[in-house]
Amino acid sequence: MAEGNLEAPTRHPIDWKNPEYYNEDKSLNELERIFDICHGCRRCVSLCGSFPTLFDLVDATESGEVEGVDKKDYWKVVDQCYLCDLCYMTKCPYVPPHPWNVDFPHTMLQAKAIKFKKGGVTGGEKFLSSTDVHGQFAGIPIVTQVANAVNKTKPARAVMESLIGVDKDAWLPDLATKKFRHGTPKSKDFAIKDGVKTPGKVAIYATCYVNYNEPGIGLDLLKLLDHNEVPYVLVDKESCCGMPKLEL
């Protein structure tokens, strides 16, 4: 068998409509199979929290093998994956069509879906991932300032840690005193110039973080577009892209 893939990577469709997709025993077996391959490889150790968590769990066992890890601890590895796809896209030589068929992110996604379906996601986690809900407090005079000040106090951080699991020492972004979408300058009436590979105009989907926390990033982008005489619009009816929900 080849050490790594010589073929272009392929991806199996996610079979999320099939009830078997949510079979926890099968998922745990697949996690064990993939964890065992990763333990022997360890190439992805620096990419995110999932891999060091897995390798620490393995190294703490008497046998030094994945079989010694309590399956309940698999969820610690799953929780650390934020589905960036980096391991699949840039590191792993064993992705399909390699016979080992390692798709670490899709395996994490399936485990997360199972956890969600069986009610393993707390109300606090759901609230935290609803960035478009708590972002609504941005830009409201006094409310924003009060929320930002409270978020910096030790008692509030202790309550936050116990209620929704946000580490009391973790850095929290401030809410913006003015949302990006409020009062954003309109694009000047530049003519659309087709670039070699671009349509010469931009539709901006700002994201929650830029809208509610760091509007300066968006405003800088507008200045760059303006400087380069590229017309832009902010997309209508912008709402949550759902990305934070993928981390549940």
Ligand code: SF4
């Ligand atoms: S997809 Fe998950 S496991 Fe892979 S590098 Fe990204 S966060 Fe880590």
Ligand code: SF4
């Ligand atoms: S995902 Fe692939 S490259 Fe990364 S540790 Fe596992 S087997 Fe190795």
